[in-house]
Amino acid sequence: MQITAAVIRAPGGPFNLEHLEIEQPLPGEVLVKVAATGVCHTDMVMRDRLLPVPQPVVLGHEGAGTVLAVGAGVTKVKPGDAVVMSFNSCGHCPSCSDAAPAYCHEFFPRNFFGARGDGSSGLSRDGEMIHANIFGQSSFATHALCHQRNVVKVPADVPLALLGPLGCGVLTGAGTVLNALKVRAGSSVAVMGVGTVGLSAIMAAKVAGAARIIAIDPVASRLDLASELGATHVIDPRGGGNLAEKVMGLTGGVGVDYAIDTSARSEVIRQGLMMLAPRGECAVVGAVTFGQDIPVDGGHLLSGGRRLRGVVEGDADPEQFVPQLVALYRDGKLPFDRFVRFFPFSAINEAVAESEAGRVIKPILLMPGTEVPTP
Structure with a gap:
């Protein structure tokens, strides 16, 4: 399946929109059609290789979208479900077993190493491996391969295009x-x-x-x-x-x-x-x-x-905390939409520049076909 993704090929950028091939989900994986994704400072840290992220790579870790397909063994979500994507974790280390996945013993390899555990990526271009699996999603793309562990089902009546930052920035501060x-x-x-x-x-x-x-x-x-x-x-x-x-x-x-x-x-x-x-x-x-x-x-x-x-990540277990954040937003107690500005995906470099200059607090990139949510 062909998708469009923003690829970083050298430290410092820029983001280049490229046509890539994406695999179908492996066991435990979830293929998501991305509606929108937030731009976070950590994406810039990874872009500049201040963290050990290989290149070429697709970044993005505040995605929200709709499930297209699931791999074998996935029972938490099904095609058609609206989801927020958050950080990835192993699910079986002492921290994960203690409901503290933000301190997963495998946090770095599962979120920053740009590959699955077997070294593969799921993204390629004409046979060239493009690193992915950043925060278990790499959502600066029209489609993302995620994991059952790091997708959270959200209500269909909440503006999906707004919800991506609940997976990292808002989750971190509120948590x-x-x-x-x-x-x-x-x-x-x-x-x-x-x-x-x-x-x-x-x-x-x-x-x-x-x-x-x-x-x-x-x-x-x-x-x-x-x-x-x-x-x-x-x-x-x-x-x-x-x-x-x-x-x-x-x-x-x-x-x-x-x-x-x-x-x-x-x-x-x-x-x-x-x-x-x-x-x-x-x-x-x-x-x-x-x-x-x-x-x-x-x-x-x-x-x-x-x-x-x-x-x-706010000491949060996303599976439990993201729904709490959605409920607070619905009740008017967490109006994070007040500091959001939307950009088309094609304007990703503009969105990053506005963020780094401090003129925009939280840019959100809208994928083609996604409309700006009405207030």
Whole structure:
């Protein structure tokens, strides 16, 4: 079967639309006709080979679409079902067995190595192997081969073209608040960086009943949107002075119960730790690279029983959490459509440029035949 996909052939891009051949699904696999897919910062990290992703490759890991065919043994979905695609996991390691697939012992090979476990891809062009299986989907394409583990059936009455970011960006931000930190009602939360993940964390903190929600970002328009979505206070870190001290000033010198970093910048993470109240917890959510040190004031950490922890994919089990996110969206409590902008698939390089320039928070690529959802 021939499809159209955006192929990266050299570090740094660009994305080239090419006609490729896609295989029929193997046992355990699911063939999805992609309706739309979100553009995530992690796609750019993979494009630039800051993670061990081989090329040529089809990226994309926030896809949503309709099941076309299933391989042998697949019982969770059937042709015609609407699905969101999320990250892949093995299903049998200690983490997966403990309902923590985001910490799957095989997370890297199943999501970043660009091939199935047997080394094959499922995508090719005139006999040339094109790496795929990124996050078990490679959804920068009109069609994607997924796995029974990483597709989640969603209701047919929700705009499918909107739902892809629920598989990663929105899931990460909201899950950090609701699953990893388990933010308590009446508590205080500081979110450092309010892109897709940060804004999702702010909305989730409001859902959790946090009394003080502090948004921190240098972009005024993002701070305005954060206020509309639930932030009670905003801070522009460019104004000079110590960021932790500014947060302390908003909390009467006590500090916050929870800090969430989406920037992946070591000094910002350090400030997140320093702004914690006793027994507070700082979650590192941004893509900190291997070998990157985080400076920690050991006395501050120890004396208040504070915690610094990493969070992957919001500590979420997509099979359970994506339906919760859909329900919150339906109830008007997670209006992530407020920071989405749609682009035709043919404009993928424009969408990426707008995202990297900070002019668009969450681009979503619409495949041919998919219409912009009505509000």
